[in-house]
Amino acid sequence: MPIHLDDLDVVSEIAGSSSALIVPCNMCPAVTVAVKENKPFVQLFRSFLKSAPFQQHIEGLQARLGDMGTETKVFKSLLPHQWFLCMWTSGQRAKLRKHAKQHDAVIVMGCPSATETVRDAVEETDTKVIEGMEVTSFMNAKLRFHLPCNVSFDDCKIVPMTGQEKEQDLSA
Ligand code: SF4
Numbered sequence: 001m002p003i004h005l006d007d008l009d010v011v012s013e014i015a016g017s018s019s020a021l022i023v024p025c026n027m028c029p030a031v032t033v034a035v036k037e038n039k040p041f042v043q044l045f046r047s048f049l050k051s052a053p054f055q056q057h058i059e060g061l062q063a064r065l066g067d068m069g070t071e072t073k074v075f076k077s078l079l080p081h082q083w084f085l086c087m088w089t090s091g092q093r094a095k096l097r098k099h100a101k102q103h104d105a106v107i108v109m110g111c112p113s114a115t116e117t118v119r120d121a122v123e124e125t126d127t128k129v130i131e132g133m134e135v136t137s138f139m140n141a142k143l144r145f146h147l148p149c150n151v152s153f154d155d156c157k158i159v160p161m162t163g164q165e166k167e168q169d170l171s172a
Contacts, residue, residue, distance in 0.1 A: 002028035003111055004035075004158055005133040010061070010107055013130045014070050017104035022058060022132070023075045023096065023118055025110030026083035029133055030054035035141065035156045044149035049078065058109065061132070072107075075099055085114035093121040100127045107132045137161055137168075 005028060014020055024030075030051035034041040039053045046052065062072045075096060077083060082092055085108075100106050100121065105128040108115045115131050122129060137160050141153035158168040 002031045002139050003135050004137045004139045005029055005032050005111065006136050007061075008131055008134050010130055010132050011064065011068065014065060014068075014105060014107070017070055017128065019071045019073075019103045020065065020105040020107050020130075021073050021075055021100055021103040021127075022061065022107045022109060023085070023114075024054065024058055024077070025085040025108075025114040026051065026054065026077055028111060028139075029109050030083075031139065031141075031153060033057045035139065035153055040146075040150040040152045042151045044151075049080065061107075073099075073103070085110050085117045088117050088121075093117065096121040097125065101125050103127060105130050109133055111135050135161075 030053070031041055033054045034051060037053045041051050041053075042049070043052060047055070058074060062074070065072050077085075077092070082088065088096075096118065100118075106118055106122060107130045108118045109132045111133070112131075112135065115129065119129050137158045139153075139156055140159050141156035144152045144154050146152065160168075
């Protein structure tokens with residue numbers, strides 16, 4: 001089951017960068033946002049293989065960064081096997097390296113393993129790597145397929161990582 005993440009304040013980190021490439025992991029962060037907003041993770045007929053809540057979340061980040069003068073682009077990972085940044089192929093990493101070189105900074109929307117993938121990809125470039133999210137806990141939920149062709153996560157609970165407090169119910 002995916003991990004649960006919160007956004008970090010990238011505004012202070014990005015100061016001085018005129019352009020940034022946002023690199024989203026389309027799995028745990030997308031599930032996290034869908035669950036937080038109580039919306040379907042994917043609606044296949046509306047936005048094929050895209051998670052609309054996460055997409056809108058990233059657009060919000062782009063708007064905020066645009067207001068402070070940082071131009072952003074989003075690195076696309078359209079195919080499901082590219083959704084998990086922790087398991088990217090060397091080809092996808094090479095593609096990111098090529099695109100990242102054109103920006104001052106890369107903002108990673110994912111966990112530390114996602115950041116590790118990005119650091120590996122942009123190694124030997126001058127591009128700054130900024131973490132856009134932090135891990136808070138695990139999630140436990142019921143995967144549900146429903147009409148017309150939606151995928152949702154129901155009865156979601158936060159499961160603490162070792163050493164954290166007892167589990168929290170997110171469905172309340
Ligand atoms: S990179 Fe991290 S956030 Fe993305 S799928 Fe892997 S574990 Fe989840």
